[in-house]
Structures are given as structure tokens and as C-alpha cells.
Amino acid sequence: MERRVFGVETEFGLAHHGQGRRGLAPDEAARYLFRPVIDWGRSSNVFIPNGSRLYLDVGSHPEYATAECDDLLDLIASDRAGELIMHDLGQRAEAAMGADGLPGSVYLLKNNIDSQGNSYGSHENYLIPRTTHFRRLSTVLLPFLVTRQIIAGAGRIVPATEDAPAHYAFSQRADHMWEGISSATTRSRPIINTRDEPHADASVHRRLHVIVGDSNMSETTQLVRFGATDLVLRMIEAGQPLGDHELENPISAIRHISHDLSGRATVRTREGKRVTAVDVQAALLEKARRFVARHGAHHDRVEQVLDLWGRAVEAVATGDHSLIDREIDWAIKKRLIDEVAARSGLDLGAPRLDQIDFAYHDIHPERGLFHLLVRRGRAERLLDDARLRRAITDPPATTRAVVRGRFLSAARAHGVGHTVDWVHHKLVDRPLEAVMVKDPFVTEDPRIETLLARLGGELLELNPAEREAQSVPLALSERYVRTQPAAPPEPPLV
Amino acid sequence: MATQPQRRPGQTEQDTPGAPGDGGAPAPAGGNAQSQARVEELDSLLDEIDSVLESNAEEFVKGFVQKGGQ
Structure with missing residues (x-):
């Protein structure tokens, strides 16, 4: 196939080291870590404006799944953005714990094994022809x-x-x-792994899931x-x-x-x-x-x-x-x-x-030894900081992630209930108008625009500085604000 | 970005004002110069690692226990 969709899912190790006392257990630390996520999306399993997915998985592992990418550097940028997003959440968790009288350090490790031999993964997805x-x-x-x-x-x-x-x-x-x-x-x-959820047209594609x-x-x-x-x-x-x-x-x-x-x-x-x-x-x-x-x-x-x-x-x-x-x-x-x-x-x-x-494997940019080796010229990099920063907020530009990112950010700005996954886009009040986007290579879908237009009002897109200035983690920052008061919405189809 | 070779004095505290950023202290002459520089770089790396790692290695390692994932 000429173009291929890739994705990678990363489970992070999580530890809290208490200052002068026992640290929190990983599941408690995970709750602190995901507090801003739950405040933002009412769930610990959300799709975020850059089109990726952020969730707590089996064993309370914080996990980040990149948006679908069709370019290797986009894929690496999205995965690295996941580290920066986790680090941001880690810093906030550390501060929140401190405020609750639990001072210490949060460690997020991008590795696959703990000191007792428990393992957690890094899973790759490749779209292949059926x-x-x-x-x-x-x-x-x-x-x-x-x-x-x-x-x-x-x-x-x-x-x-x-x-x-x-x-x-x-x-x-x-x-x-x-x-x-x-x-x-x-x-x-x-x-x-051959579990066949292609998140695409199943008559044409298969999703190859590699967990090794x-x-x-x-x-x-x-x-x-x-x-x-x-x-x-x-x-x-x-x-x-x-x-x-x-x-x-x-x-x-x-x-x-x-x-x-x-x-x-x-x-x-x-x-x-x-x-x-x-x-x-x-x-x-x-x-x-x-x-x-x-x-x-x-x-x-x-x-x-x-x-x-x-x-x-x-x-x-x-x-x-x-x-x-x-x-x-x-x-x-x-x-x-x-x-x-x-x-x-x-x-x-x-x-x-x-x-x-x-x-x-410590993702902390100052404390982590890989990052320390990069600073000392003992390890190389491929992407610059500006590109990684953009990948925190922007979906990869050449796949369906663009549609997902736009839909969920617009629905939030309109203040309406919505659900999205890799394929589906639904406004809670208009379930019959839900849109399935099966082609992972499309970057726009007129059905989505029609659906959003029914909400009335106009949206203004915020610039990067305005997004950085928001108090929430950058990855969860609002992309649009509504510039007009809500027009009476068109009645939903019944 | 982020790739300046740091040249910090090894184990000893010494200040060499005016030393050019990359040149550092004069290296001993002869074939040892390179290996000397390598040892200094390594000692400076070890210092930096010591400054970021928690001091109780065993406690850190044993305390890092997760539940299994996928």
C-alpha cells in the first residue's frame, strides 16, 4: 500500500517516592496523575485535542496511544509528545500531593519492566491490506x-x-x-496479535497489532x-x-x-x-x-x-x-x-x-538519564523541541486525527455533550446523526461540518500562546472559543 | 539545542575563569591527552548522575514495583 497508518501505545511505569515517609502506591499516584484529565473529560479514558488517547489501563498504568499517523516522524513526534504530556501531569500530581501533605517525587518511566519482573508494553499498530x-x-x-x-x-x-x-x-x-x-x-x-479491530474499512484493511x-x-x-x-x-x-x-x-x-x-x-x-x-x-x-x-x-x-x-x-x-x-x-x-x-x-x-x-527511562527532562546523555552529546535526537511542542496540541496533519481533533475541540467550545473514538463522532443530543469516519486517510469530512453547523454560533481558533496561557495541561487546552452567544440550536432529528 | 558538551571539573572544585567553553583546562601532552579527556568527561558525567539520582539505589530499585500490564 502506498500510505500506511501507524500508531504506538505506550504504558508508563509510575512510582511516588515520599519525602520522609512512604510514598503513595501506584494506583493512588495514578489517581492524582489523572485528576486533571478527569476534571477535563469526566473520564480516565479520553481522546484529546491532538487526536491521541490518554487513559489508565490494566494495572493502573498510565497509557498514551498516538493518533493515527502516516509519516514516521509524525509518529515519533506524537509518541514523544505523549512523554511530555505525562511529564506535565506528573508535575501537577506532585504539586497536588504536596498540597495534600504528601510531599515527594513522582517518577514516570518509559520502560517495560519493574524490579520484580512485572512487564507492561509498547504496542505498535500497522494498517495492512486484508x-x-x-x-x-x-x-x-x-x-x-x-x-x-x-x-x-x-x-x-x-x-x-x-x-x-x-x-x-x-x-x-x-x-x-x-x-x-x-x-x-x-x-x-x-x-x-490478530484481534481484528481495524478501526477502518474491515473489508479492505486489517490492523496488525505488535506487542513485542x-x-x-x-x-x-x-x-x-x-x-x-x-x-x-x-x-x-x-x-x-x-x-x-x-x-x-x-x-x-x-x-x-x-x-x-x-x-x-x-x-x-x-x-x-x-x-x-x-x-x-x-x-x-x-x-x-x-x-x-x-x-x-x-x-x-x-x-x-x-x-x-x-x-x-x-x-x-x-x-x-x-x-x-x-x-x-x-x-x-x-x-x-x-x-x-x-x-x-x-x-x-x-x-x-x-x-x-x-x-x-525516566521521562523527566532534567532528571532522566537518557535526556542527560542527549545534553552531553552521548545520544542523538531527530526532532526539535518546537516540533514536539506542536505535537502536544496539534493532530498529525495528514490523517483522520485532524477530523477527530476538530470535532471534539469544537463540541467542547459549544459546550455540548459528545463522544468520540477512533472511528465514531457523536453529539449526545443527536445520536442519530453520529458520523463514522472509516477512512483513516481523510483530513476533512463534510458530514462533521454539517453536524457542527447545527450547533449555531461561531468559533474562534486560539493561537499557541493563548493555549499555553490556559491553566490546564497544554494537551487539554481549549482550541476554540465561541464568539457569538448560542443561537437557538436546530432541533435534533427524532 | 540541548547538545552542548558540558565541561565540568572532575572531582575537585576548581574555577578556571577565562577558559574557553570548549577548550577547558590544558590537557596533558602526548598520547594520554585523549584518554585523560575521556576520564574527565566520565567523571563529570558521574557527578551529574549523582546529582540527579536518589542516593539510596537499593531502596529506589526495590521500591519500583508495578502491576503487570498488557
Whole structure:
């Protein structure tokens, strides 16, 4: 398909550290965190003006799902905006707790595992044509995803067990996957989830839901993660012969690969061959290079994706991690941990190093170690602050998120009850006039404008400074004000 | 934006007024200069990390417990 819709859902870890006393439990902290959200939308599960979704999910994890994007940089910007939105909520929660006599610090971590091994996810969504052969997902896509951790993992210090000493692994999520392909999520955690809610025309599209990925702090890592996955999907969709890498046991393979940084761990394919993660990634990368050479680049970051993908595979194959240690999360963090360990004389089991591992994922822009490394030139960025700031308030400009953002912001300005989800737009008093927008690529819909026009009155759009000046979190700021008193609304259709 | 290499004195408190922002203190001559600079950068990084992390590492790590998600 020429254009693809992407989205990513991030569950954040949440902790409160009390000053001089016990901190709040995560579920209590989550209630403080979402207080401004509930005040704004009367719910802890809302769509916000930038078209994204903000909610408390299973286990009281604060979660942010990006609006649908059709551009990799828009996707990364929207995901990063989610971090800034959570940080804003975290600062407000900290202040509210302090005012209630509970001083302390709120920590929001964009990682996937706590100190006891509980895991939470980073889920990617890719819109694919319904005609895509399911068989090719298991012969090509699944092996790609099982081995993708070597190019996009977030890295992790695995604590010592009876069988193995503490060691560094590629992935945070690898040990928490239980099935290859399935339709369940919390119960069995499959790598590819096929629950079929395309949020689009189901006769044409399928939504591929991938839950194996680690949350990334690094924008460059995100670029290769989403960009390489998109390229593999494009080759599958084009019917490109890609070989058969189907693994005999994807779940044991993903764990085995994660725990061997040499990249030499071999896993068995269904055909009985023994292959390494480097073999699988290098083969698909080579196919992707040829595919792009033949068909041309379909966006202006393709070269960058191929270059970083290639260097990541080479870094693992040769053991020269300096090829990627400013661009790929696992390598950026490993360099930090290795250097601190060597300079301070610490072994990998030391609590200080575990703390550094966690603190790398702290989204606080001053306190978080990833951000500290960026300031010191030890990690790279892709997007500037102004772009991230815009993504807090503005939907991506080329998808249906524009329609959703406009509808919900306008309905709020008119002061009328409304509900929206990925597809539906409804005014509570006019349920029969609800509008379904099934095409994720439309950016305007005359039915929505007709519906809003029935509310009478005129709206004035506020500028960025006026939105910043509002007392609510910027992400929840009102986009419009009504300039005329309400005209008597047209009676609803009955 | 946000990528100025910081050059802070290592473990010792010393002020070098007039030192150019990026040049820093004169590095020892010879092949050691680079590795010396690297050690200083690392020590300055360690200082900065110490200044942002909570001091009780074990308590911090053990206290970070979540319920499972998806």
C-alpha cells in the first residue's frame, strides 16, 4: 500500500517516592496523575485535542496511544509528545500531593519492566491490506520481530538467578512473550496479535497489532524500529520472495537471542537450519536494500533507516557497539552502564547500576538519564523541541486525527455533550446523526461540518500562546472559543 | 539545542575563569591527552548522575514495583 497508518501505545511505569515517609502506591499516584484529565473529560479514558488517547489501563498504568499517523516522524513526534504530556501531569500530581501533605517525587518511566519482573508494553499498530497472506506473517514477519531486538531493543540488566549471573540483554520484553500469533493480550502475550479491530474499512484493511517491542527513549531507535518494520511489510505486501525463516519455536528463540549480546546464539528454523539473529536481520536488510533500489524510496527517511539498520546489524555481528552507541537504545545505555561500572568498580549486580538502568527511562527532562546523555552529546535526537511542542496540541496533519481533533475541540467550545473514538463522532443530543469516519486517510469530512453547523454560533481558533496561557495541561487546552452567544440550536432529528 | 558538551571539573572544585567553553583546562601532552579527556568527561558525567539520582539505589530499585500490564 502506498500510505500506511501507524500508531504506538505506550504504558508508563509510575512510582511516588515520599519525602520522609512512604510514598503513595501506584494506583493512588495514578489517581492524582489523572485528576486533571478527569476534571477535563469526566473520564480516565479520553481522546484529546491532538487526536491521541490518554487513559489508565490494566494495572493502573498510565497509557498514551498516538493518533493515527502516516509519516514516521509524525509518529515519533506524537509518541514523544505523549512523554511530555505525562511529564506535565506528573508535575501537577506532585504539586497536588504536596498540597495534600504528601510531599515527594513522582517518577514516570518509559520502560517495560519493574524490579520484580512485572512487564507492561509498547504496542505498535500497522494498517495492512486484508489481502496480505497470513502465512507470510509467520514465515517472514514473525522471525523479523523475534530478531528485531538487536536493532531496536531498549536493553536491560537481567538480575542474577540461580542459573546465571547478572548480565546485559538486548530486550526488556523478550522474556515476557508467551505465544507467536494469537488474539489474546494480557492472558497470553503473543508477539503478533490478530484481534481484528481495524478501526477502518474491515473489508479492505486489517490492523496488525505488535506487542513485542520495547519502549524506546531514542528517536533514532524508533525510526529504525518502525521504519524497518514498515519496509518488511511493504516487501510482504508486494509479494517479494523473502525466503522462509520460520522459527521452530519463536518464544524460546526470542529469549535465547535477547540474552546473548554476541549475536551468535543460534535458533532452529522449521526447516531445521540453525540461524542467528544477525543472519535473519542481515538477509531481510539485503532484500530491503534491493527492494528500495528497484522501487525507489517511498519516504525521505528510507536511506536513514537502511543505514542505521545496517550499522546495527554490523555492530552486533562485529561486537563494535560504538557504531550505534549514540543512536540505538540498548547500546547507548550499555555504554553508560559499562563505563560507570568500570570507573566506579561495580559489578552488574550492583543496585546503583540497576538504578541507572531504570533512570535511563525516566521521562523527566532534567532528571532522566537518557535526556542527560542527549545534553552531553552521548545520544542523538531527530526532532526539535518546537516540533514536539506542536505535537502536544496539534493532530498529525495528514490523517483522520485532524477530523477527530476538530470535532471534539469544537463540541467542547459549544459546550455540548459528545463522544468520540477512533472511528465514531457523536453529539449526545443527536445520536442519530453520529458520523463514522472509516477512512483513516481523510483530513476533512463534510458530514462533521454539517453536524457542527447545527450547533449555531461561531468559533474562534486560539493561537499557541493563548493555549499555553490556559491553566490546564497544554494537551487539554481549549482550541476554540465561541464568539457569538448560542443561537437557538436546530432541533435534533427524532 | 540541548547538545552542548558540558565541561565540568572532575572531582575537585576548581574555577578556571577565562577558559574557553570548549577548550577547558590544558590537557596533558602526548598520547594520554585523549584518554585523560575521556576520564574527565566520565567523571563529570558521574557527578551529574549523582546529582540527579536518589542516593539510596537499593531502596529506589526495590521500591519500583508495578502491576503487570498488557
